[in-house]
Every structure is written in C-alpha cells, then in structure tokens.
Amino acid sequence: MQEPAITQPTNPQLIILTQNLRKEFDGTPVVQDVNLAVPQGKIFGFIGPSGCGKTTTVRLLVGTYQPTSGEVTVLGRQPRQFRRHEREKIGYMPQQFVLYPDLTVRQNLNFAASLYGLGWRERRTHLREMLDLVELTEHRDKIAQNISGGMQRRLSLASTLMHKPSLLFLDEPTAGIDPVLRRKFWDYFRVLQKRGQTLFITTQYVGEAAYCDYVGVMSRGRLLTVDSPEGLRRKAMGGDVILMQLTGTLPMEKWFSLQELPFITGQVYPVGDNTWRMVVADASVALPELVAWTQSAHLEVVSMREDQPSFDDVFLQLMQNEEENSAQ
Amino acid sequence: MLSNILRAVTRIWAFISKEGAEILHQPRLLLTLIIGPFLILLLFGLGYRDEPRVLRTLFVVPEGSPVEGWIEDYMSQFEDRLEFVGITHDPQEADRRLRAQDVDLVVVTPDDPEAEINNNEQAVFTLYHYEIDPYEEAYVRVIGRAYTDELNEEVLTLVAEQGKVEAESLQEDTALALGSVSSMRQAIEQGDIAAANSSREELQNSLAFLRLATGSSLAFLGAIEQTTGAPVDSEAQLILTQLTDLQTKIDTLNALDLNATDFSDELALAEEIETELTEVDTLLTNFRSVDSEVLVSPFRSEVVSVTTVILQPIHFFVPAVISLLLQHTAVTIAALSLVRERRSGAMELFRASPVSSFETLTGKYISHFFLTVLLATILTLLIVYLLKVPLLGDWWEYGLVIAALIFTSLGIGFNLSLSARTDSQAVQSSMVFLLTSIFFTGFFLALYRFWWPVRLISWLLPATYSTTLLQNVMLRGQEMALPLILALTGIGALLFLLAWYRLKRMMASE
Numbered sequence: 001m002q003e004p005a006i007t008q009p010t011n012p013q014l015i016i017l018t019q020n021l022r023k024e025f026d027g028t029p030v031v032q033d034v035n036l037a038v039p040q041g042k043i044f045g046f047i048g049p050s051g052c053g054k055t056t057t058v059r060l061l062v063g064t065y066q067p068t069s070g071e072v073t074v075l076g077r078q079p080r081q082f083r084r085h086e087r088e089k090i091g092y093m094p095q096q097f098v099l100y101p102d103l104t105v106r107q108n109l110n111f112a113a114s115l116y117g118l119g120w121r122e123r124r125t126h127l128r129e130m131l132d133l134v135e136l137t138e139h140r141d142k143i144a145q146n147i148s149g150g151m152q153r154r155l156s157l158a159s160t161l162m163h164k165p166s167l168l169f170l171d172e173p174t175a176g177i178d179p180v181l182r183r184k185f186w187d188y189f190r191v192l193q194k195r196g197q198t199l200f201i202t203t204q205y206v207g208e209a210a211y212c213d214y215v216g217v218m219s220r221g222r223l224l225t226v227d228s229p230e231g232l233r234r235k236a237m238g239g240d241v242i243l244m245q246l247t248g249t250l251p252m253e254k255w256f257s258l259q260e261l262p263f264i265t266g267q268v269y270p271v272g273d274n275t276w277r278m279v280v281a282d283a284s285v286a287l288p289e290l291v292a293w294t295q296s297a298h299l300e301v302v303s304m305r306e307d308q309p310s311f312d313d314v315f316l317q318l319m320q321n322e323e324e325n326s327a328q
Numbered sequence: 329m330l331s332n333i334l335r336a337v338t339r340i341w342a343f344i345s346k347e348g349a350e351i352l353h354q355p356r357l358l359l360t361l362i363i364g365p366f367l368i369l370l371l372f373g374l375g376y377r378d379e380p381r382v383l384r385t386l387f388v389v390p391e392g393s394p395v396e397g398w399i400e401d402y403m404s405q406f407e408d409r410l411e412f413v414g415i416t417h418d419p420q421e422a423d424r425r426l427r428a429q430d431v432d433l434v435v436v437t438p439d440d441p442e443a444e445i446n447n448n449e450q451a452v453f454t455l456y457h458y459e460i461d462p463y464e465e466a467y468v469r470v471i472g473r474a475y476t477d478e479l480n481e482e483v484l485t486l487v488a489e490q491g492k493v494e495a496e497s498l499q500e501d502t503a504l505a506l507g508s509v510s511s512m513r514q515a516i517e518q519g520d521i522a523a524a525n526s527s528r529e530e531l532q533n534s535l536a537f538l539r540l541a542t543g544s545s546l547a548f549l550g551a552i553e554q555t556t557g558a559p560v561d562s563e564a565q566l567i568l569t570q571l572t573d574l575q576t577k578i579d580t581l582n583a584l585d586l587n588a589t590d591f592s593d594e595l596a597l598a599e600e601i602e603t604e605l606t607e608v609d610t611l612l613t614n615f616r617s618v619d620s621e622v623l624v625s626p627f628r629s630e631v632v633s634v635t636t637v638i639l640q641p642i643h644f645f646v647p648a649v650i651s652l653l654l655q656h657t658a659v660t661i662a663a664l665s666l667v668r669e670r671r672s673g674a675m676e677l678f679r680a681s682p683v684s685s686f687e688t689l690t691g692k693y694i695s696h697f698f699l700t701v702l703l704a705t706i707l708t709l710l711i712v713y714l715l716k717v718p719l720l721g722d723w724w725e726y727g728l729v730i731a732a733l734i735f736t737s738l739g740i741g742f743n744l745s746l747s748a749r750t751d752s753q754a755v756q757s758s759m760v761f762l763l764t765s766i767f768f769t770g771f772f773l774a775l776y777r778f779w780w781p782v783r784l785i786s787w788l789l790p791a792t793y794s795t796t797l798l799q800n801v802m803l804r805g806q807e808m809a810l811p812l813i814l815a816l817t818g819i820g821a822l823l824f825l826l827a828w829y830r831l832k833r834m835m836a837s838e
Contacts, residue, residue, distance in 0.1 A: 062680040084332075087682040098673035100346065102353045107346070114342030115681045117335030143353065169680075 015040045015198050021070035023056055030056045034223045043193050045209050046202040048218030054202040058171050062092045088116055091165030095172045097152045101145035112159035130158040150181045170201045186211045206315040224322050236317035239265045240283035241307040245275040247300040254297050263289055339683045343691025361703050365653040366710045378641040383432040385410045388422045395437040426458050488620035499612045505534040506605045513598040516591045521584050535578050567611045574604050637718050646717045647798030648771045651791040655737040656762045658700045662741025663754040665692055685832040700734045720805030732816045733794040739823025746830045765791045
C-alpha cells in the first residue's frame, strides 16, 4: 500500500505547521498566506475579530476543510489524510454547543468518549476526572438543555477532553461567557498544558493573549504576526514603554534633548499630569540611564516605571500598523 | 485487530445508546409513537361500518299509471337498500329535490308497462342520480340493475303461478283425452268400429281443446326458459313438445273403415297416444309441483371462502395500516436523524473524530431499527389481543416481514435525510412519501387498477411488499412469498449502500 505523502516538520517539536495556507469559497479567499509553526506543549492563541478566518483556519487544521492551496501538517500528516489513531490524538471543540440538549451531562460525555472508541472502564474513570475538572460533578444527571450557558461551554470542553487528546483545537471556548468563568477556563488550559497537551485556541478577547505562550493575530483572512505576548507588545509599540512623572513641567529644550537620548527609540509625548510617555529599546537598560539623565538635568521625578499597555491597545496598534502598511 | 474491532463496536454503540437515551428522555414522543398508531387502528375498527348505503328514493309516476298501485308494496322488498320517500307526478319537482340532495335517487317509471310489453318493447325504468363519486355511481348502477332484475323475476314468478293454475285445468282435459283414447282402443279390440270412431272424434276434439288451452303462461314460460338457457328438457318445454307430437299423431288417426278387418296400426297408434297422454299428465303433475321461483330462476350462485376464519372488513385493512404506520414512522425518524446532526453542527464533530460514515450509519440504523421494532411489537400485541385481528400464519414470518419493512423504510428515511437541509424539509419529504404510499400500495385502490408503469412505482414502495406479505401471513395463514421478502430486503440493502456512500461523501473534507 502506498504511504500517503507526509510533510514532516524539520523540527519534531512543531506539532502544527502551515505554509502559505489558503482557502477560498466560491473564488473568494477567506484565509490566505497563513504560515504557522506551533511547538508541542504550548498554548497558541489565535486572535482576531469576528469573521477574520479563525474558524476556517481551525477547520483546515482538523481536516474538515481542504486547503485551496498551500501546505498544512498536523501531527506530521496532512489533516485530510489523517488516520484513526491520529484523529484519536486530536480534540476539537467547535464554536457552537453541538452536544445533545435532550441528554444528560453524563450521557453527553459518554457519547463523546465513545466516538473515540473509549471502553466502558476508561470512560468511567475519565468521566469522573473531567466532571471534577470542569466542576460539573453535581450536575452530571441534569439534562443539558436545563443547565446554564456557562455550564454548557464547560460540558463542551469536558467532552473534548474525554479521550485525553494530545492536541486540542478550541474554537472560541470563552465566547459569550462571563469574565470569572473565562478566567477559570484559562486556568483549565494551564492545567492541560502542564499535562503536556498542546492547545490551539481561538478567541475574540484580545486580553486573553496574555495567557498564551504564542499569539497569532489574524485580520481579514491574513495572519499579521505570530509572537509571544511580550514580543507582540513590543512589536506593536516599537519597544518597551516607560512612564515618567515629574513634579513640575518639562521645559521645551529638555524635551528635545530627551528625545535625542540614544536609548529612546520612539516619540516622547505628554500624557497629562506632568507625565511623559516614551518608547525605549529595552526598559531594563533604559530606566537607570533615564534616572541619571533626570539628575543631570535637575528634574525632580515623582515616579518612573515601565508601562504594560493592554492587549487591546496592542491589538489596535497592530491593526493600525497593518492599515498603514497596506496604504503604503 | 481485536482492539480496532472493539473500538468500532464502541463507536457504533455510541449512536445506539445516544439515540435510545434521546427517545427515553422524551416519554411523550414514545407514547405518541406507540399509542398513536394503535388509536388510529382502534378508531378505524370502531368507526368502519360494513353496511350498504340506503338510497332515499323518489318515484316519478305518470298520473293514472297502473304502476302507482304496486310501487310502495314492491319497495318493501328493497327496504335495506332503498328508502321509499314517495311518489310524485311532477318530474321537475323530482329533479329539484335530487339536485338539492333531498333525495339520492329518482326512479321514473314507464307510462304503461303492459302496453309496451305487448308491443314487444321493454318497459324502461330510468334511474336518475346526482353522485360525483365514481364508486357511489357504480353502487347506484348496481342497485338499479338489482332492482330491475328483481322486478323481472317478480313478474315471471307471477306468470309461473298463473301457468300452474292453467296446468291444473290442462290435467283435467288430459284425463278426458285419456278416457277417449282408452275407449277407442277397447272398442277396436271388441270389434265395435262405430264406437271406436265415435271415441276417435272425441279424442281429436279434446286434444284440439287441449292444444288450445295450453295457455299463454305455459307458452311464455317455455319461451323464457329457452332464452334464459334453461335445459331443453325443462318441464314447460317438454309439455309443449309432447302436445305438438300428440297433435301430429292424432292427425294421422283417420276414420276407421267399417269394412276393414285389420286395425292393428290404429291400435298401435292409440296405445302410443295413450302412453304419451299419460306422460303429459305426469309432466303436468311435475310442472305443478315445481317451485315457481325455481322455474323462473333455475340457477343461483353461492360464494364460499376457503379461509378458515370469518374475516371482518376491518381485518383486510389491518396489514396495510400496519405497513403504512410503521413505514411512515421509520421514514420520519430516519429522515430527521441525520439532518439534525447536520443542523446542530454535530456532524462537524464527527468529521473531526475517528468515527466513520459506516459506524455512524450502522449505529443509527440499529437504534432506529430497535425502536421501531419495539413499536411494532406493542402495536401487534394490541391489534391481535385487543382488537382480535387474526394472525393465522407463523409469528416468526410475520416478524421477518416487519423487520424487512422497517429496515427498508429506514433506508428511505436516511436517504431523504441526506437530501434535506432542514427539519421541515425532512418532514415534508416523509409526508410526500406517505401520500405516495397511500395511493400506490394498494391501500384503497387495488394494484391492478394502475397502468403498468405506475405499478412499477408501487413496487418501489416497501409498504406494497409488506401489505401483500402480511395479508397472506396474517389473514390467509400462508407462508410468506420468498421472492417478495427477498425483493423487499434487497431494496433495503441497496438503500443502505446508497446512504452509506452519500454519508461518506458528506463526511469527507470540504
């Protein structure tokens, strides 16, 4: 029998690899030029606004869609050529609640586990464990349609985890749930990561990027950038951001000389209340030098600290950068 | 290998248990599925009445017609089929009442039936109706024919009775003729030729009178017997033939020559005439003893069924109703099954999981099969033990037919499901399929009534096979016809393969 073509990643640690991945529907590109490399055991966050192509990308990765062009390799094999044992290693949580509203929590979990061929004993053990993990043990005999939306999301997650997959694709698992539960979900994901599972998570909540090891930012079908959350922040802002508050105003000539300092990489501008914001290459290097400069300039400093802009700001900045690049 | 098989079985079981649990969590649905069909049958059984329709009948009789006198009495013979509403002399009033559906039938009697018959014409009773249902129209025609047949029979019976009265007087004349021929023969033997001649003349006179008195009734009856195909040697015919023969013989009996010495020929002829007159007398006695109804209607038919039980009209419909109900249930459940998975997004989950199209379909087939079998079992027990519908054949064969019906119907349902995009489309498809089945499975129109290409459609429907098979097994106690059960199962197998192929394509990557 002919062995199907396998695109083995050069780095065996890379569990997902795509090259120029493209998907069109009726000639309209929905995903284009997506290049991804996801290492094993990491949480990969896939962030972008609604309709940007996140779900399509996930479907390409789990094999329910075939790419129009480009290459995709998951677990060392093209998804459309997945064999049973490879599918058994994958867990997929769709965006919508697709379980059965007329079944109980336990019956839904049993069904999901049985789809992956888990025997009765395994199911029983896993069921208990997953119910504990998502805190649904008390609700196990409730009909799924009678539990809250948050519980339904937890049930979906538990059913995805029942067969203990090594690679998880979670399509907007935190969409439409309250911040407390969202936080809880990310706690679960950390637990799973510690167990060695790789998680590919899409989300509309930019702030959730902070919980990921790597973040891919998607916009209008294109992957803008992939980096660590910190790297992403630096990329968006052009470096680290420092906030400096003085007791008085900053004279104009000193403002100009501050901008001329070698460690300042971006603009220096006031943000109110005698506070100035500046972008530096590396905050840990820049901060002592900035202190020295204020002393030499006879400026009295109230506070000086590195600022962590929110990922909302980071995301907006990235979008803005993208628009500027497109315009050029 | 074993592990793979066990995992496949587990995946199939996932669907079986899931579908079962979903049904069990909807007790109302379960109750509707079981009780609903039984109630339909029960209502059908209670409501169906095998009684002929009584037609409200109005007679239009011309004023002064002799018919008017005997219509009401005569109608009493038809009171189970015709309700006598009245007699009118106004045809327009009758027409108005018929169109207003105040009456069902208007019978216009002939003006003067006796005169028409005497003119060698049939007297016509015209029956008017306002039916649009072809079956009701046929019923009116049958009633009309039965009515005139009965009338004709009645008239003939009256004629026969009259004939018997005439036969009695004929017998008296025959006795006289016999006396004359006997006297003639004795006179010849004694050589008293003058007395013999006297007796011969008496004989010729009495026979001429006999011929004359044969009677119009007897002659009429003889003619009727000929036209109705009665045996050539029927009583009236024989009497008429015998009398004609006698006349010929007596005509040859010339006056005896007083000078002649040898009268052996005349003696022999007299003996023959005597014998034949005795036969005529016997025939007349026989004729009088025969029942007039037998004379008028010498033949009748009797219909005897060779089935071992008395079947009620509802019994005939039960196999068809069971077939249609089970087929519809199986088709609808299956039609909704896959389309719901698609609509809910569960199909996407299956596509990403290791479950195959074969496992998905098999699991669903098995779960729906057992659910419908459970329904069929309860329905059958209720029908047989509560409604007392006979199940004369083998229970296993009955079960096999039901199993084949459900299997094939599920195949239709799954294929409909794979074509439908929404629940309502699936339900509509199954309803259209039910309608097709009601018309073409022989439920209320026998298959032979259809043009042969349409009959091919009938034989594509599972209920056509199961109705025929169940009627034979349940009501005739026959063994099931192997070609039919094989054909039904074969269609089921083809539908399974088709559904598998289509589901496989659906579950493949887009």
